[in-house]
Amino acid sequence: MVERKRAFVIASQFPCLTAVRLAPLSLLLLSIIKVFMNKLPLSVLIATALLAGCSHAPLPVATDTPVAALASQSAPLPLRSDIQQGTLANGMQYIVLPNAEPADRVSMQLIVHAGSLVEADDQKGIAHLVEHMAFNGTEKFPANGIIEHQESLGMVFGRDVNAMTEYYTTSYYLHLPNNSEQMMDEAFTMFSEQISALRFDPAELEKERPVVEEEWRRGLNMMARLGTANRQITLEGSRFGERDPIGDMDLVRNVDAERIEAFYQDWYHPNNMTMLVVGSIDKSQVEALLSKHFAAMPAKTLPVRPDLTVPLPQELQFKTIEDAEITTEVLSVNLRAVQAEVYSEADLKAELLNSLAMMMFDNRLRVQYQTESDYVSRMVASAMPLATGYSNDRVMAILKDGNYLKGMEELFTEVSRYATHGFSQRDLDTARKELSSRYRTMADGQKGAKNSRQMMAIFNKIRMQKPLVHMSDYNAVAQRVLAELSIEEINKHFTQTMNQRAPLVIAQINTDNAVAQPSIEQVEQLWLHTLANPPAALTQQAVPKSLFDKVPAPAEVVDRQTFGNVIKWTLANGAQVWYQYSDESVNQVQLQWQGFGGTMQLPQSERRAATLAARNLRSFGYGGFNSEALSTLNAEHNMRQITYVQLDRQGVFGSAEQDSVEAWLQNLNLMLTAPQVDSTIWQAKRTFLARNIERRKDSPSSNFNKQIDLLRYVNTPSKQPLSAAELRSITSEQLLSAYKGVFGTAAGHQLVVIGDIEAERVLDLASRYLGALPAGEAHSEPKLPPLISGRHQVLIEAGEEPQGITSVLFNVDYPYSKEAEYQAYLLTRVVSLRMREQLREKAGGVYSPRFGIKLERARQQAYGMISYSHQPERAEELKQMALAITKDVAANGVTQKEVDTIREQLLSGLKPEAINDRHRYRWLIEMAAEDHYSDLHENYLKWLNKVTPADLQPMATVVLNTDNIIDALLLPDSKS
Numbered sequence: 001m002v003e004r005k006r007a008f009v010i011a012s013q014f015p016c017l018t019a020v021r022l023a024p025l026s027l028l029l030l031s032i033i034k035v036f037m038n039k040l041p042l043s044v045l046i047a048t049a050l051l052a053g054c055s056h057a058p059l060p061v062a063t064d065t066p067v068a069a070l071a072s073q074s075a076p077l078p079l080r081s082d083i084q085q086g087t088l089a090n091g092m093q094y095i096v097l098p099n100a101e102p103a104d105r106v107s108m109q110l111i112v113h114a115g116s117l118v119e120a121d122d123q124k125g126i127a128h129l130v131e132h133m134a135f136n137g138t139e140k141f142p143a144n145g146i147i148e149h150q151e152s153l154g155m156v157f158g159r160d161v162n163a164m165t166e167y168y169t170t171s172y173y174l175h176l177p178n179n180s181e182q183m184m185d186e187a188f189t190m191f192s193e194q195i196s197a198l199r200f201d202p203a204e205l206e207k208e209r210p211v212v213e214e215e216w217r218r219g220l221n222m223m224a225r226l227g228t229a230n231r232q233i234t235l236e237g238s239r240f241g242e243r244d245p246i247g248d249m250d251l252v253r254n255v256d257a258e259r260i261e262a263f264y265q266d267w268y269h270p271n272n273m274t275m276l277v278v279g280s281i282d283k284s285q286v287e288a289l290l291s292k293h294f295a296a297m298p299a300k301t302l303p304v305r306p307d308l309t310v311p312l313p314q315e316l317q318f319k320t321i322e323d324a325e326i327t328t329e330v331l332s333v334n335l336r337a338v339q340a341e342v343y344s345e346a347d348l349k350a351e352l353l354n355s356l357a358m359m360m361f362d363n364r365l366r367v368q369y370q371t372e373s374d375y376v377s378r379m380v381a382s383a384m385p386l387a388t389g390y391s392n393d394r395v396m397a398i399l400k401d402g403n404y405l406k407g408m409e410e411l412f413t414e415v416s417r418y419a420t421h422g423f424s425q426r427d428l429d430t431a432r433k434e435l436s437s438r439y440r441t442m443a444d445g446q447k448g449a450k451n452s453r454q455m456m457a458i459f460n461k462i463r464m465q466k467p468l469v470h471m472s473d474y475n476a477v478a479q480r481v482l483a484e485l486s487i488e489e490i491n492k493h494f495t496q497t498m499n500q501r502a503p504l505v506i507a508q509i510n511t512d513n514a515v516a517q518p519s520i521e522q523v524e525q526l527w528l529h530t531l532a533n534p535p536a537a538l539t540q541q542a543v544p545k546s547l548f549d550k551v552p553a554p555a556e557v558v559d560r561q562t563f564g565n566v567i568k569w570t571l572a573n574g575a576q577v578w579y580q581y582s583d584e585s586v587n588q589v590q591l592q593w594q595g596f597g598g599t600m601q602l603p604q605s606e607r608r609a610a611t612l613a614a615r616n617l618r619s620f621g622y623g624g625f626n627s628e629a630l631s632t633l634n635a636e637h638n639m640r641q642i643t644y645v646q647l648d649r650q651g652v653f654g655s656a657e658q659d660s661v662e663a664w665l666q667n668l669n670l671m672l673t674a675p676q677v678d679s680t681i682w683q684a685k686r687t688f689l690a691r692n693i694e695r696r697k698d699s700p701s702s703n704f705n706k707q708i709d710l711l712r713y714v715n716t717p718s719k720q721p722l723s724a725a726e727l728r729s730i731t732s733e734q735l736l737s738a739y740k741g742v743f744g745t746a747a748g749h750q751l752v753v754i755g756d757i758e759a760e761r762v763l764d765l766a767s768r769y770l771g772a773l774p775a776g777e778a779h780s781e782p783k784l785p786p787l788i789s790g791r792h793q794v795l796i797e798a799g800e801e802p803q804g805i806t807s808v809l810f811n812v813d814y815p816y817s818k819e820a821e822y823q824a825y826l827l828t829r830v831v832s833l834r835m836r837e838q839l840r841e842k843a844g845g846v847y848s849p850r851f852g853i854k855l856e857r858a859r860q861q862a863y864g865m866i867s868y869s870h871q872p873e874r875a876e877e878l879k880q881m882a883l884a885i886t887k888d889v890a891a892n893g894v895t896q897k898e899v900d901t902i903r904e905q906l907l908s909g910l911k912p913e914a915i916n917d918r919h920r921y922r923w924l925i926e927m928a929a930e931d932h933y934s935d936l937h938e939n940y941l942k943w944l945n946k947v948t949p950a951d952l953q954p955m956a957t958v959v960l961n962t963d964n965i966i967d968a969l970l971l972p973d974s975k976s
Helices: 025-035 042-051 126-133 145-152 181-196 202-217 222-234 249-254 257-267 283-293 345-368 404-421 425-446 451-463 471-484 487-500 511-516 520-532 604-615 627-633 658-673 679-698 700-712 724-729 732-742 759-769 818-842 872-892 896-909 917-930 936-946 949-959
Strands: 084-087 093-098 106-112 161-165 170-176 273-279 317-323 330-338 376-387 390-399 503-510 557-563 566-571 576-581 588-596 640-645 649-657 749-755 791-797 804-813 850-856 861-870 964-971
Touching (some): 093 283, 126 161, 126 170, 126 249, 126 257, 202 249, 317 520, 345 390, 345 425, 345 471, 390 404, 404 487, 404 520, 425 487, 425 627, 503 520, 566 917, 576 759, 576 917, 588 917, 604 732, 818 896, 818 949, 861 872, 861 949, 917 936
Parallel strands (some): 317 503
Antiparallel strands (some): 084 093, 106 273, 588 649, 804 964, 850 861
């Protein structure tokens, strides 16, 4: 069985393991500095870490009350006119959205309106377990038959078939390879079997329990613990704090089949389901299939749903979250309240009023805390959904040291400052432009969207019980409401929010510091005192009106070449522009400025500085503008720009709306021609980063990653973990010098553009903002030092979670070619298939084993890894199983059946209707870097159609028999 039951839950399971990487909070905060230069607010990043430890959706209220009865009395938002809805006699609801993209394809989702919130006390985790069992035997498809049948129809599990359990729903989806009558009938047959004819075979159940347990185990890390703790505190006394979709593992391991089947019998009935169908199909076809497969199912009385009220205490509360692995401590003030869901313009106005106020607060705090105070390193604010019908305005402070009362006083003081003095018209104008551009982008994103995206948009509305409003209509109302809001309204709302909502103060601290926490009486007295004694208002610096006083003249275009629908222009200074038009995403454009060279063109002593300078560029500002001015000037442009420097290349990538491409290129011009480093800001950032490096020394995951990288990059010092001492030695002058050594020239660089913008507009803007760059020297792709040779072991025993992490990294010298790259990917897919079959399906010891082989031209090496989380006691057993697979492939190769299976899956995903802008963008970037046009898509298909198992054998023998291995294992402390 291949890639099976990749079912997932939306809960506090945070997918922090990427390859061998774990993400403790301190590492997240390091990445925040890296990402801080783009448009994503710092508050979003930290709030993601603190609220739930994952990116799960807001928690909607399950209710049997008709939607109309919940709507506010003001003008309702307009409902979608492009969807077709209906209800069968047995109560089953259905929604049909005809959609032409991709052609002759259909996507379906069967939604059962029962998730973890309706589980009984002795059923915690059973909604999720039922979802897994839906792929383990029905009347027509015993055991794994339904998966095998889906694969025989050309579907791939995980890509075309999957399921999900969250708080309110359990849902199953299919992306069908065609819309033939036979395919549609097959899909409805399989869905009807899953929701009406599950067997709950005891043998299959016992095989599936450990799979669910391993899914739970892979989320055992500090981030998940903090997310769970925050959820339980902010939702204390409600069902939300007691029901996690992943469940209680003691119950999952031991609950008998009768209690599992009881959940199925209670909730899996047509009057508790919605069928969602999107694609090349009409309502009459869906109704005929529903009549055939679902109409005969009887409706049944559903159990009484639990009360989902969230208690909101009227007095201040102070709670602590203690964890031995916390290295960066955080205080937060949570101001929770009832907030109506958006059914009407009045509801939308209330939501926008609050969102704008908190955005303005966050923008002010971001400017204030570019440098640390005596007690606080950073402070951020955000408006967050708590549960449907409830909101949480959160203000957070990252503490500098252990002076909790002083840090708390500073946090409360900033709340008091803006609650008293409010914000300026400039604050509102900036935030309004930001929010307005976000809504425009979301609306544009739904225009012409493909089935999967359209289906997900509707599903999110259904499960969150929101009205089915088209995003373009929602945007139109939002733009009008935004334009009408005044600074007086917002300041009044903010003052009321800060003064009238009862604060929930949470201290997220290391366990060793629990005794140093203030009493609740001290916290309450401090809150009242600071609100009653606000500090003075802060003045804002003047901001210029534009980035450029005068638009530059266009530079000469010395060459133009056309390759099908791709155009390449060469400017007089050597810069190239590679362009391809696409209206797949209306009004959206993707851009990348790129060139070879990277840090390898610098002396070893400057390589760290170049990377740090690029990561922090927006914090320093450029072109004579500081970060506050740049945020204000760019507010109306919903664009993203990320500057990067790697060993072998450098660039800036991102996206923009069509009308914001000029602003994107203006910013790029200033980044390249007028970088700057603020020494005061760098000193603060350097201190903050160094302190976090030192604090991470006792983090199990940090040590695990550090030991691996120290070995792996022994020949590349600038890729090894950065020490606090080395960081402190880097000056602002070194940052600027290193940055200028990498960026600023045109020769050997390309601007890659794909999206909804006309060719002549691209050329005009590129020739103006890139044409005047100095030519400089073009660099070829540098040769990189090899990865470590020999056999090495890493063993870290630390932490208390019952989780092990095994990572086996390998490399070998191997000549690069496109064919070798293709072979590596096909081998990756085949070996991954075997590992899932052996380690997950048969052994039940791994939820998601990861395997990969990649070719690196700059090193002329192949490298790869095996990585997975597991039960600690089974570390050696499972590793030997994994290595046995690679040894067998190295010795005996892969089979024709395996190649045919993967080939069919890949060909299905590369059909013309399946190609999207992500493919085109990647191909265009590659061609531009090589300065050579070729039909990469067609070339790959030709190779794929003729490749044989024998073609893969030489690579498998060499790569999988290498002696260059890092065998790494992270286990909990033996005492635990």
